Amino acid sequence: MADKNGFFDLSKTAFTRRTALKGLAAGAGLAVAPGFVRYSQAQSSAPIKIGFQSHRTGIGAAYGRWYEKTTAAAIKAINAAGGINGRQVEVIIEDDGTDPGRGAEVVGKFATQHKTDIVFGTLFSHVVIGSAPAAGENKMPYFVVSEGHHVASTKLNRYVFQPGITDVKSQIQSMAPWIAANAGKKVTQIFPDFAFGYDHRDYLPPALKAQGAEVIAQIAIPPTESSFTKYFPQIPPETEVIYHVMVGPAVLTFVKELGEFYGSNRPQLFGFIDSLEATDINSPGLEFLDGSHFWEGSPRYAQPDDSEAQKAYRTAVGIDDNGAAVGDPKDVSTAAHMFGCWETLYVVKKAMEDAGYKGPEDRAKLVEATEALTAFAEGPEHPQGAKTFNGKIHQCFGIQNISKVEGGKLKVVHKTKIEDGLYEAEGDYTTQAL
Amino acid sequence: MSDASPVKAYALHLGVIALLFVLSFLLPEYYHGLLSRIMVLAVFAIGYNILFGYVGLLSLGHAMFFGAGLYGAGLAVIQLGWGVPLAFVSGIACGAVLALVIGLLALRTTGVAFMIVTMMFAQVFSLLILYFASWTGGDQGMVVPQPARVLTFGATSLDLTNPTVRYMSALALFSVVLLITLAIVRSRYGRVLIAIRENEERTKMLGYDTFSNKLIAVVVSGTICAASGAAYALLFGYVGSSFASVQYSILPLLWVLLGGAATTLGPLIGTVFMYYVIDITSGYTSAYLLIVGIALILLVLFFPKGVLGTIRQRWLGWLP
Numbered sequence: 001m002a003d004k005n006g007f008f009d010l011s012k013t014a015f016t017r018r019t020a021l022k023g024l025a026a027g028a029g030l031a032v033a034p035g036f037v038r039y040s041q042a043q044s045s046a047p048i049k050i051g052f053q054s055h056r057t058g059i060g061a062a063y064g065r066w067y068e069k070t071t072a073a074a075i076k077a078i079n080a081a082g083g084i085n086g087r088q089v090e091v092i093i094e095d096d097g098t099d100p101g102r103g104a105e106v107v108g109k110f111a112t113q114h115k116t117d118i119v120f121g122t123l124f125s126h127v128v129i130g131s132a133p134a135a136g137e138n139k140m141p142y143f144v145v146s147e148g149h150h151v152a153s154t155k156l157n158r159y160v161f162q163p164g165i166t167d168v169k170s171q172i173q174s175m176a177p178w179i180a181a182n183a184g185k186k187v188t189q190i191f192p193d194f195a196f197g198y199d200h201r202d203y204l205p206p207a208l209k210a211q212g213a214e215v216i217a218q219i220a221i222p223p224t225e226s227s228f229t230k231y232f233p234q235i236p237p238e239t240e241v242i243y244h245v246m247v248g249p250a251v252l253t254f255v256k257e258l259g260e261f262y263g264s265n266r267p268q269l270f271g272f273i274d275s276l277e278a279t280d281i282n283s284p285g286l287e288f289l290d291g292s293h294f295w296e297g298s299p300r301y302a303q304p305d306d307s308e309a310q311k312a313y314r315t316a317v318g319i320d321d322n323g324a325a326v327g328d329p330k331d332v333s334t335a336a337h338m339f340g341c342w343e344t345l346y347v348v349k350k351a352m353e354d355a356g357y358k359g360p361e362d363r364a365k366l367v368e369a370t371e372a373l374t375a376f377a378e379g380p381e382h383p384q385g386a387k388t389f390n391g392k393i394h395q396c397f398g399i400q401n402i403s404k405v406e407g408g409k410l411k412v413v414h415k416t417k418i419e420d421g422l423y424e425a426e427g428d429y430t431t432q433a434l
Numbered sequence: 435m436s437d438a439s440p441v442k443a444y445a446l447h448l449g450v451i452a453l454l455f456v457l458s459f460l461l462p463e464y465y466h467g468l469l470s471r472i473m474v475l476a477v478f479a480i481g482y483n484i485l486f487g488y489v490g491l492l493s494l495g496h497a498m499f500f501g502a503g504l505y506g507a508g509l510a511v512i513q514l515g516w517g518v519p520l521a522f523v524s525g526i527a528c529g530a531v532l533a534l535v536i537g538l539l540a541l542r543t544t545g546v547a548f549m550i551v552t553m554m555f556a557q558v559f560s561l562l563i564l565y566f567a568s569w570t571g572g573d574q575g576m577v578v579p580q581p582a583r584v585l586t587f588g589a590t591s592l593d594l595t596n597p598t599v600r601y602m603s604a605l606a607l608f609s610v611v612l613l614i615t616l617a618i619v620r621s622r623y624g625r626v627l628i629a630i631r632e633n634e635e636r637t638k639m640l641g642y643d644t645f646s647n648k649l650i651a652v653v654v655s656g657t658i659c660a661a662s663g664a665a666y667a668l669l670f671g672y673v674g675s676s677f678a679s680v681q682y683s684i685l686p687l688l689w690v691l692l693g694g695a696a697t698t699l700g701p702l703i704g705t706v707f708m709y710y711v712i713d714i715t716s717g718y719t720s721a722y723l724l725i726v727g728i729a730l731i732l733l734v735l736f737f738p739k740g741v742l743g744t745i746r747q748r749w750l751g752w753l754p
Contacts, residue, residue, distance in 0.1 A: 056720040113464035133671030
């Protein structure tokens with residue numbers, strides 16, 4: 001952490017010390033906070049400082065905790081291997097409360113108080129979107145691990161990147177061929193009536209149509225709903241696949257009531273594991289999911305064909321074969337997403353090395369170096385799999401996993417290709433001024 | 435408050451404005467940016483204080499007025515391509531119209547019923563934002579593009595994303611609203627509002643139309659809150675539904691209670707206090723809300739009328 005030298009930085013003002021002291025006395029009420037600090041510029045030998053905008057509290061806290069664990073493991077590995085450009089890496093964590101207003105303040109705090117080199121690690125879409133203007137205004141490279149389509153939509157700004165996890169549009173597009181070929185061609189969607197659900201509502205129908213399948217009903221469930229039985233009669237009887245992406249604590253009730261509604265004679269079920277991240281798949285009430293399929297970014301359960309890189313990554317992060325914390329089987333990880341922290345940090349490392357990054361004055365070079373990246377090979381730095389990167393839309397593309405619930409575990413039954421998730425760019429960040 | 439104190443009162447308020455101006459040159463970068471945000475949100479608290487502090491009407495729905503300003507200005511820029519001045523006026527107008535409608539309906543109730551009715555209207559407003567997601571961006575919200583956040587006067591332009599311009603814009607808004615509030619509370623109308631708070635029936639008996647006076651107060655309060663929301667959208671570039679959630683109806687209540695209800699400067703003190711406590715404690719523990727809670731309890735114990743309210747009661751009776 002940087003040093004704390006005093007209350008006010010007077011170096012850039014025309015005030016005399018006496019005048020300033022008068023002002024200081026008048027502002028004593030404000031200055032009671034010990035946070036009025038001055039931070040010295042990073043020296044070339046000083047650590048590279050990464051500001052981690054963490055969801056420590058609020059709705060994203062379960063993700064935030066595992067994002068922190070993964071980040072700590074990646075930084076430990078990077079530092080053990082010599083750091084970045086010969087400098088050690090230090091992570092400074094600030095809690096954004098999973099709130100977009102606070103998120104923007106935290107980005108400002110990293111830029112102007114902690115003087116970090118980059119900001120990193122945000123998951124929830126509304127926090128990313130709320131924080132992006134602050135990143136752009138402070139010219140602060142902002143590497144998010146969100147999976148939202150907001151970055152690739154090119155509606156944010158040139159300083160926002162998502163190089164370590166694919167976006168939801170790409171994920172849905174990748175799932176469609178397998179669903180149409182293996183689960184069924186008449187699909188009913190059940191989704192929460194807010195943005196995460198809207199991504200699925202909007203992107204799945206065209207993706208399925210391209211595969212000769214169709215969405216025959218879309219059932220939006222208000223986020224405040226706690227019982228779902230009344231919605232199930234809306235599911236058309238000819239439905240072959242129920243595509244569900246319910247999230248939050250209500251998912252347990254949702255699955256239980258769906259099971260009671262259908263009994264043993266149900267359509268195929270396909271869901272996104274986002275619903276059950278950090279939740280034990282063997283929790284009471286989830287038995288109905290047996291035999292159903294889920295999207296997973298990275299598999300929660302160890303697979304027989306796991307690469308050495310995947311095994312090493314799991315060991316480094318501290319998750320066992322069931323995807324729970326080593327020594328605490330009840331502490332289930334957010335494995336499908338948190339690998340993105342690990343991989344993003346290695347992208348940052350690569351881009352900083354390519355840019356010859358020395359300090360905040362090189363942030364623009366870092367942006368350009370990141371945009372110049374095109375592909376990441378599978379290996380210790382990218383254990384989830386190989387990826388391509390589109391520098392114009394600041395978004396990576398990679399493989400996806402489709403897993404089946406079998407015997408209380410998730411078994412990967414299909415891996416998509418990178419090409420399955422590619423789509424036409426919707427804009428070009430590189431045309432924006434730095 | 436005595437009639438002999440206008441000079442003291444105005445001098446104090448102008449002094450606070452001058453102090454905030456000087457702080458712009460003294461504060462480190464981060465606290466400079468933070469104070470910009472605090473001043474905008476203090477305007478929100480000032481608006482809330484008009485109704486809560488001076489009329490005694492406890493609303494749990496003021497987030498809708500802040501949200502009306504936020505979306506009224508933000509959507510005007512994003513969806514209609516309007517410039518900053520027109521968008522700001524649009525935000526204020528949205529808040530004023532909404533406050534008039536809500537006031538006409540909600541003022542049929544008092545006390546707990548008023549709280550519940552305002553909270554329900556705010557909930558409707560919040561759900562409408564989610565329902566019209568294709569326009570509003572739903573729960574994810576929308577970014578007001580940086581190039582659009584420029585104020586142009588002929589050949590001169592002011593970039594609202596520039597920290598100094600943003601600080602001074604926030605200070606200008608805060609100063610205008612603070613002085614208007616001071617003028618209101620010192621006016622005959624302000625005394626009528628206080629009379630309504632103290633004893634509405636007696637005020638009626640004295641010949642005052644209390645409904646009309648309360649309605650005007652709701653509109654003034656809502657308009658000020660909308661001005662804060664509009665400024666937030668234009669100065670900080672984000673329009674999101676979380677700002678219309680119940681949390682943002684409770685926050686101004688807390689800020690006002692902390693600083694001192696029915697004091698003109700209390701909302702600023704409360705907002706500053708809450709912001710700094712959260713900012714500092716969140717750096718040490720994720721249980722910072724526990725510390726905030728303890729701080730609030732201590733304040734209630736030792737400053738039952740809020741910081742300025744207690745100071746006024748014990749030492750400075752002339753404080754407005």
